[in-house]
């Protein structure tokens with residue numbers, strides 16, 4: 097028999113089990129509903145069920161309340177009775193409290209293990225999106241990446257990108273001849289955007305050790321899928337960083353994982369909370385990419401579930417790919433609300449027992465209109481489903497529990513300390529230092545020359561107006577990390593064979609070609 101994920105009870109008196117087929121869990125899903133209608137609990141029970149079925153899960157925890165997955169529910173909890181009553185109604189006979197294997201992650205390294213990537217793995221397209229760059233500016237970023245690639249300059253952290261931009265600016269003229277126009281204004285704008293990104297916390301995201309994707313795909317000794325919980329409360333303060341980071345993660349998974357065809361159960365399920373942030377004023381090109389990643393990642397055995405208040409937040413092409421759906425109540429205050437509700441209802445297969453539109457308006461808290469893929473992947477008829485109560489704690493765990501979980505984590509110590517190895521910044525700096533030293537040595541030699549010799553040399557140069565030494569020294573000083581290196585580097589540029597170090601500019605999909 098196919099593996100099933102228990103979601104809740106539907107049909108007459110909510111007594112008919114509503115389940116999602118594990119083998120179709122990679123056909124993506126949607127969890128939607130107005131605030132306070134039960135989305136987070138639905139996400140929690142889906143994560144529980146998937147973990148119990150041996151499927152690793154990644155989810156972002158926007159309000160901190162999903163951390164409860166790490167701790168068992170309790171008979172002392174105020175909803176203990178209500179939970180058991182609900183379990184009785186839906187025929188959930190073996191309902192019991194349990195904790196689940198969890199790894200806490202946090203971009204800021206405060207509430208979990210730090211999670212990092214490198215600038216080159218993020219790639220020019222997503223970085224441009226992250227910094228909200230114009231097309232022209234994105235063009236410059238692309239050139240900078242190519243040059244870094246050809247130069248063999250690893251781009252790991254934001255320092256590297258800053259150094260590279262500075263260098264690109266200083267060698268603008270030579271580079272423009274080769275790659276097309278690089279304007280000073282564009283470079284300046286990117287540098288400013290980088291500062292903003294840095295202040296938003298982007299500095300924490302870039303560096304090493306970079307995340308090893310296999311750490312997101314673990315099972316514990318009992319064969320349960322490990323649930324990776326990404327702290328997103330602070331991250332939500334920078335919506336663009338949040339959305340781009342999760343999109344990057346998705347793309348990395350796409351790139352790294354081999355094809356699996358149609359597996360018995362997904363290899364990984366990814367819940368994308370506050371998914372509207374991904375699409376809010378996103379350029380068409382990016383929406384297309386998301387649509388493409390979603391379509392293709394399925395065959396890698398990864399299911400993606402978008403959680404959002406309103407399904408209208410998700411572009412149609414993406415929505416059309418979300419096969420498994422839990423639609424909590426939507427409000428219908430304004431004419432626009434009602435129109436969106438009608439549109440949402442139209443995407444379901446009607447149940448003769450009730451009107452989908454009415455049901456979406458009427459369902460209570462912790463109740464939803466559900467539809468899961470059935471035989472041959474066809475969408476099932478909608479049901480009004482009372483969602484099962486959670487086995488783990490409802491609401492956040494306290495700091496002590498969080499800490500204990502992190503100390504005992506299978507990745508404890510692996511990511512906690514930042515490593516700053518030699519990369520573009522250090523290399524360019526070393527070159528600049530070397531060039532400055534050579535210049536100083538040349539100057540010293542010049543000092544040693546007798547005045548007479550100097551006059552003689554100057555005379556031979558036929559220079560009309562001799563540049564005074566004090567001026568030339570001043571220029572050199574300003575350029576400590578500047579054009580002094582450019583000549584040396586440009587010379588090398590010709591000789592490099594173009595070592596490909598910019599790996600994974602997003603799974604081929606995000607390669608800007």
Ligand SMILES: Nc1ncnc2c1ncn2[C@@H]1O[C@H](COP(=O)(O)OP(=O)(O)OP(=O)(O)O)[C@@H](O)[C@H]1O
Nearest residue numbers: 130131132133134135136137138461462483484485
């Ligand atoms: N499946 C369920 N079983 C029992 N109680 C539930 C269930 N779902 C929701 N509830 C109750 O409803 C409350 C609100 O649910 P939840 O936090 O999931 O809403 P939400 O849609 O995530 O809200 P928000 O948009 O504010 O995040 C829960 O704290 C719980 O008391």
Ligand SMILES: [Mg+2]
Nearest residue numbers: 135136137159
């Ligand atoms: Mg919620």
